Amino acid sequence: MTRPPSPALLQTLADLLGPKGYSSDSETMTPWLTDWRGKYHGAAAAMLSPASTEEVAAIVRLCAAEGVAVVPQGGNSGMVGGATPDASGDQLLLSLRRMNRVRQIDGTAHIAIAEAGVILENFHHAALEKGLRFPLTLGGKGSATIGGLVSTNAGGTQVLRHGTMRALVAGVEAVLPDGSIFDGLAPLKKDNRGYDLRHLLCGAEGTLGIVTAASLRLVPATAARQTAWIGLDSPATALVLLRRLDAAIGSALEGFEIIPRNCVEAVLRHIPQTRDPLADRYPWYALVELAGDQHDALAADLETELAAAIDAGLVGDVAIAKNDSESEDFWRLRDSISEAERAEGPALQHDVSVPVDLMPRFIAENPARLEAAFPGLRALSFGHLGDGNIHHHVQPPADVDGKAWLTANGEAASRIVYRHVIELGGSISAEHGIGQMKRDILAELDSPARLAALRAIKAGLDPEGLFNPGKLIA
Template sequence: MATHLDMTALDRLREAAGPGGWSDDPDRLASKLTDWRNQKTGVSPLLLLPRDTETLARIVKIANETGTPLVPQGGNTGLVGAGVPEEDGAAVLVSMDRMNRIRALDAPGFTVIAEAGVVLETLHKAAEDADCMFPLSLGAKGSATIGGLISTNAGGVQVLRYGNMRAQVIGLEAVLPDGSILDQLTPLRKDNTGYDIKQLLIGAEGTLGFVTAASLRLVPAPREVATAFVALADPHAALTLLARLKAATGDNVDSFELIPRHGLDLVLQHIPGARDPLSAPYPWYVLVEVTSAMAGETQRQALETALAAAFEDGLVVDAALAENRTQGLDFWRLREELPEAERLDGPSIKHDVSVPVSDMPRFMEEATRIIEADWPGTQVMAFGHLGDGNVHYNVKTAEPGPRTELMARRYELSEQVYDIVARYGGSISAEHGIGTSKAKTLARLGNPAKLAAMRAVKAALDPNGIMNPGKIFV
């Protein structure tokens, strides 16, 4: 293993982490050195597992003094390589696994203070037990952690109504690159005392410090949930339907997820127990969920009436309305398991992109026509959060398998996709971040003034460059 790390520095870091706070066991490290997609594997001589903020602050102070690079890691469910060290073995991996307490939950104030290592599903359960809801969910909820979600400014399936992770963060605690502790954890709804430093850390992918805990907003638990699986002709019809449903339900549409038929086919093929809710195949589907904090059947009735009208107008070709929450969860499984089904089918070239909402159907048509023509034998898999202008635009071959030739040219293909996104005034990363996989593209297509400001902030807060080197910037 090639490493440039000073052994004395490593000894000091072990001592600071304390008993049970570190490991250099190759087997234990191995599970944390490869990303979820199995496309990036890094090297590190040491895993640190701080138990609290003060311990982490001591670790970071030593790292800053000795010039030892640190790589923060949450649930290791990221898709751009940000939570995995590089191959040179010149960084220490810091996992937030042990910082996993929910410190406080204030149901009347609709806030919760959770440490960085709290798993999203655990937070959902704690909020539910308090008759509240944490309004952010995604397929990796069983392993994604709060710190990782904040560091990537994650989105998920409820952004349409509640916003991304940035909108859920009220206060933040973090360890900055010099080892000092930023304490903005107090859940104040209003605080105009100068720069809001915590906002810099949200979406910074660990390049400006460690998120250790956050005050997060909760919302009232829904009393009514109506879920429908709807078939339609194309994304244009889907966008028109969304506008109708938002009007019909009083803007209570929580989620509106677009799914192509070949995506549903992959789920039915690879995920045991998955069933098609409809009796015949259709080219496109949307999964719609409408909720209300008020008890009653008004939202279900509104959804059913709006879908019936859309059917009469030829906008909808078929639909299934969940009869109960269990059936609704079965519908959701078809969407949430799609990335796993795609992975089981073989590697694909993934793009997490956004364009203005009204342009999304046109973008999907144009980009798919160009890519499938210029790359014979490929098939575009576009799915996701149509209502907020974000789709996961993935490319694979029509046949399953290793797809070695296609994957060898993934950078070339991705740059073509990103050029089309740029023409639409879109973003190369809607919710997954930049990491290492998009750093070159950001340097090429990013706004120069914004990039200069980002580099200036990085240099000011982390002059020794110890925080997550190699990520975001090239």
């Protein structure tokens, strides 16, 4: 049972952190009390913005002594309400954004140590200055932080080749619920001292530890890349294309995204400076990216494979980016889908995964199941086909009050999606996490054995339930 902070505790925290690190001013806090989608609204007794790991540890010790809950937050770009406190006003918002130093970049070992509050895009630039690249990117890169990315085990558009955050985290520094500092930053290739705390903290959503810094794996900066925007008829065809490219040039294949026509149209409607790369319309598009050392070889490989796919009748038309700026234009179409969709009005968002080979079946069959239960529903599926991960969004029927419809029917519609995913052996959260949005559905649909293990881990590390209560585990 957590408690509200006493006036004495708040004063001690204000003295500890100073005016830059402590605020209870509602104007300062308000933007951080609603999630990115505008779905969850919370309140907080104060917002704490420590500048060092020692300050985080001191905060946690003081809060633990009084049984006060803390909600860690990075860039607040998460998609499941994980960083939004509850409405009681008793919790403390713990912002890591002031801890924004890249402590070191080892150009020989290809390892960087970045603090939790470093924004992903800034980290990309810092690595690039050393001729290196951090091979994880996503649409929220301008606000998502290293701590948030670690804590959600974020994915993005380069997972096909480089894996999710978990594969890129070589070490973690974190403050545990008793206020102790776990210094696991050493990038050990081999470490068999039992349970792997580093991996446990990846994807823990702030329920087990406050990540203060991470050692991250880098790769050489890309000398050459090739990006293609490809018109085709269906996800099933896209999968055939993916398999062909993988067999022919798999080591260079970094991204394979699929996008339906209706998403492209939403982006063109709402996002300035976007244009359709192809003259003809196609029901589906694949956005493919290759990265390698030599531009000419990469370009030749891609052209050969796409020409063969056109000859085989798999692909309609193709635009290959002529330079980085065109490549960015293609990616803007993909990365702006969430924003365009937000502008379109309310929708149910499902970030789900199934085995890659079953993805076309899910995309084809699920809209029919939804339509059978709720005539007029419109489903949009886009995302990371190469990872078996799709963002499956469901818009209310066109002729109803969308918000009211979602309140009345949203849960039932989502249940149709999630049950289908589980039937196919998939996961109800591919990359966004559980947060508060999926907490109850996880408790309802996940296996009892897995749930019991998750609860035991949480109870073992955070017996008082002080770290991000109400998230992930019911």
